[in-house]
Amino acid sequence: MYYSIHYKSTVGDILLASDEDSIIGLWIGEQKYIGNTMPKNIIEKDDIPILKEGIAWLDDYFTGKKPKISRLPLAPIGGEFRQQVWKILTEIPYGELTTYGHMAKEVAKRIGKNRMSAQAVGGAVGHNPISIIIPCHRVVGTNGSLTGYAGGIEKKVKLLEHEGVDMTGLFVPQK
Template identity: 60%
Template sequence: MSYNSPLGKLLLVANDHSLIGLWYEKQMYKEKMMPKEMKETDNHPILKTATYWLDDYFAGEKSDSSNLPLNPEGGSFRKLVWSIISEIPYGKVQTYGEIAKEVAKRLGKETMSAQAVGGAVGHNPLCIIIPCHRVVGSNGSLTGYSGGIDKKIILLEHEGVELSKYIIPQTGTRK
């Protein structure tokens, strides 16, 4: 199902039981993440619920995704990272390093690679709903958004994040 958002077209995909994909039209890795089993009909109740969630989000409501049946496809490490990202509050950010520390804690390890976390973040199959746009570099760089840094900036501004604290990659300066 296609959804016309303020950021361009989004593709929503579900199986019989849950939402399994939400991608920008030209998102990196989209083809690699596309599931084999999916429903794209506009009448699918899960897809309708997801579009209502997106309508609320883009209207400025702090939407809770707990009423959406989500089941992103990925290994246990990626699913753990996506679960932690889902806990980042609306209008807040966390660094890859902070997420890596939380992953290590939950796995009972002393450390975890922020780069490994970055790989999982970059392959998030449910953009916006699993808010990977809220993940920033340890130096405050707005980096690593497979939908494009321009979209990451728009989403963070939409959520009220004060971007003057962060480095914009194209310019190397704070906004």
């Protein structure tokens, strides 16, 4: 069984979900891929201890306290490749950035391949079911482009600004 709770944040309405023992999802509004990453049988319930821990984590995050990701048990639902990408995302420090290219090199190293497609990594990053806590907003294009945030580029910008990221040299590519 899966449970959820709603949270109001500066980047919009958040739906936080758990399997009772771990956080399995955090979606901002009607973000892209929400239908692919959210289990169908979620019951809204506000007395689940792990969801209360998740809310406390979000309160700390949005008040600038830099909570540790390791503070919460996480269980994102996805295949082995995506799990590897999401694990690497959890290693990006608060207020810092990495690129899809760097992530691809790291994934390749960890799975014993010579190289990995940055586009494949980007797909896994985009399907991250636990936004913010697993900080996919900290990944940018090699040229500094703010691409690929399922919650929307404007939310990515707000999260990066909230974390004090130097936005000099970062840009939103024109379509």
